[in-house]
Amino acid sequence: MSQKPSVKEIEQNLIDDFGLMDNWEEKYEYLIELGQDLPEMDAALKTEDRLVKGCQSSVWFDIHCQDHKVVFSADSDSLIVKGMVAILNEMLNGQPAEEVLKADLTFFETLGLWHHISSQRSNGLTAMLAHLKLAAADCLK
Amino acid sequence: MSQKPSVKEIEQNLIDDFGLMDNWEEKYEYLIELGQDLPEMDAALKTEDRLVKGCQSSVWFDIHCQDHKVVFSADSDSLIVKGMVAILNEMLNGQPAEEVLKADLTFFETLGLWHHISSQRSNGLTAMLAHLKLAAADCLK
Amino acid sequence: MSKDILSARNDFPILSSQVNGFPLVYLDNAATTQKPQSVIDAISNYYSTINSNIHRGNHTLAIQATDAYENVRKKVATYINAASPDEIIFTRGTTESINLVAYSFGEAFVKPGDEIIVTQLEHHSNYVPWQLMCQRKGASFKVVPFDENGDLDLEILADMLSEKTRLLAVNHISNSLGTINPVEKIVRMAHAAGVPVLVDAAQAVQHTLHDVQVIDADFYVFSGHKMFAPMGIGVLYAKEKWLEALPPFISGGNMIDQVTPEKITFNVLPFKFEAGTSNVADVVGLGAALDYINSFDFQAIQAYEEDLLDFGEELLSTIPGLKIYGNPKRRSAILPFNIEGIQHFDLGILLDTKGIAVRTGQHCTQPIMDALRIPGTVRASLALYNTREDLEQLAHGIERIIRRIRS
């Protein structure tokens, strides 16, 4: 089957992967590696209007709707945020809009990894997900 | 000798007297008794301009200069303040202006009794003494 | 299971201390309450384990301290039933909360000829800021009087409310007479006239109904230190629409989004109103105080305190020459009185010689004293840890003093 695995399946894989790491340092290093493997975003797309507000670092998202699926490319000047972007990419890129709308952050809390970012009520992660959901909602209109 | 005892002598007597009391209650009761024995102030003298500012209770002072001596009558609607007035009366009424100018509050601190009043930097006791000293200074002009 | 109120006393270390050789009888709770060990420990633990500046840090202490702080914001929101934690602004106390509103509301909405209404029952902190704002803005300052019982005259209020009125500021409970004002009704009257209401809950939030949605207050303010929490922390609740509409008061770090010499944009709520380093330790202490209150059944607290007040009122009434001020429809936790021939000031000092702490004077309510034509009162005020014995001590102390002085 060429279908992308479900969000839940991907989530579980990631939780398993991160579970292998002993400590925060390794987890962050793994996250950074994920980010380094993220497909490059076209530099021309890194424009002011594609910046996500509410992040401590710059994050650009370019989001489209294709066949009711949410398709995006993204980048950040922070290696760690780029790692988060990579996870969002793995989990949500190309998923049906309904799935994207259902996505939540409990997974990130499970990973624990995000305590640096998630404790701020208006943080980058929330902002990025909100962006994706907005696009997903548009996608269903 | 008809001369009034010196301020220091009166002070020592008072310290001795108050030293006989076992506890705060007795000290305040004694103080109130002293106040109750204070010669009445002429009601007509209890005017706005004779009110001492900075007291939690009303205190009136009427001060004169006679032969370079400070002579006053005073009253308060507080029994405790009236007791303090009585002590000031015993110590300073009729004393040479120079003596009044030298008077300080360490004595009141020794008595300990005054901690209720003396902890406030701008308290009634300071204000009353300041009044007497102002008059004493005038007296020497 | 809720805790037994009679056990509360043991939770407060200071209550087992001696004052002037006598066990402390603390009846000055309207001025400030004592703190349970859990609140004291919360502060110590905070400083010993997670102390950090918050919101802008990404190291673990900063995150833990931020979480602790923001959790208390949620706890406060729950306690007063705010629609959202974003409606909770931490301030230094009631006084600062009121000044914030008086200032920001004044800048945004008050013009010459407008009117602000307060009541004659207000604490200076809910009186003077409005008076000064009216002076600045050329507005009129209106005062609703209270009647011979110490109840607000709502007919006069009804007449005063007009299209010129910009805001009504009223306390829920008078710190001086203990009157419980019918704030729900007052808010309805004001809203019917299109007037927003600030409710000063400094004496209410720990004793009575504190549901901001039931009261429907536009602004609701209180101090931590009067509800078993540390000094130095207070709350401004405001409906989100108001917080969005008001300009900031204190400015500086944390409340800024972007700043250049030419232009400033502000942070989102609630941060727009929380400039400077937050008082995290005392917020954490406030959280512990709310936990403490929540460990009891609140209705049981209310019933206990009402019973205690009735007991005290009866007991004092039997003392010859003692006059209790006010006879409001409903009274809370406060007993204001005087003894014929003995100044409030003297009585306070003499009671203190027996370890009994009451407050004497004007209680920051000169307008009330002026209306009653008295220089001040003795005020005994209750908290949940007070007992009938405390009130008996007070009554005995007063009787003894009267005997001694009259003898």
Added chain:
Amino acid sequence: MSKDILSARNDFPILSSQVNGFPLVYLDNAATTQKPQSVIDAISNYYSTINSNIHRGNHTLAIQATDAYENVRKKVATYINAASPDEIIFTRGTTESINLVAYSFGEAFVKPGDEIIVTQLEHHSNYVPWQLMCQRKGASFKVVPFDENGDLDLEILADMLSEKTRLLAVNHISNSLGTINPVEKIVRMAHAAGVPVLVDAAQAVQHTLHDVQVIDADFYVFSGHKMFAPMGIGVLYAKEKWLEALPPFISGGNMIDQVTPEKITFNVLPFKFEAGTSNVADVVGLGAALDYINSFDFQAIQAYEEDLLDFGEELLSTIPGLKIYGNPKRRSAILPFNIEGIQHFDLGILLDTKGIAVRTGQHCTQPIMDALRIPGTVRASLALYNTREDLEQLAHGIERIIRRIRS
């Protein structure tokens, strides 16, 4: 005998804790300092033994609490060599102190066309309040730039000072670059032009000269929490003539002499500026913090911290790709830097995984970041309890992160 500085570490309980499995290396002191046990105990003891509302009470607790509070006022006056304790106003912190002056000074003395000068080195808290005041009053807001070393351009300041200038606000030490500004000279320049000066000493009072009479500051402000004292307390020093001349800022209880609906008169100094219930506990904590600092020889603290800074600067300089910002004539306790190819934000989080706490971002100094054209820095900031080992841990941590990421 003064205490040995190397023993200081042991006085701070949090410094022996573990963060993420590693011993805490706390290098975020410019944001807030940790608290010695003596300060933590002072707060607990206060609440356990003498807690009371102050100034208006005449029972023993109220008197003891008042004495404790007023004694700290004297201690602060002595610490900064104020002419009188009446010149010490307790506030919530630097931010509130500055807002108080910006507001009250603005009301009293600033007219359309006037000018206020700040510098490009200021924290938002010493920038935005002046900017907003200028907007309110129709005054111009002028900013003295800093040069490529991070030193203020005093020639431009000299040109800016004119008969239109109403006030100059400048920090003694920049929280972002660590620049020690020549405040004595700056104050002389301003005074020669008849301009009063507010000195923001938030980063200075604990590290360097803090004699307000030597500096000759008109206003001098700082926060307790950056000098080992609790959060929630700060100081505004002002020359008495200014305090007499300025109208009050926060109004309410305690700052009133008389109030009727028609008229208000204010209390004497310093109470005119201290409305509402005072934060006695944290003031007592501030007193304990001053005692703590005074238990050392202050010159020894300065020498120790200078040595530590030099050590750190050298150590970091050896790391390839690491750039330290600014090279001011004199620097204090602050090391701002970035690593090529690694965002400040990432570095902060990665250091934290090893228990090393630094701050990252703009540090509430966007004007500095804009001038340097960078989004932010990593900032390691020192206090007297830091050691060479702390800085070695930092350097090792950075090197390890660079190796891992570049590999």
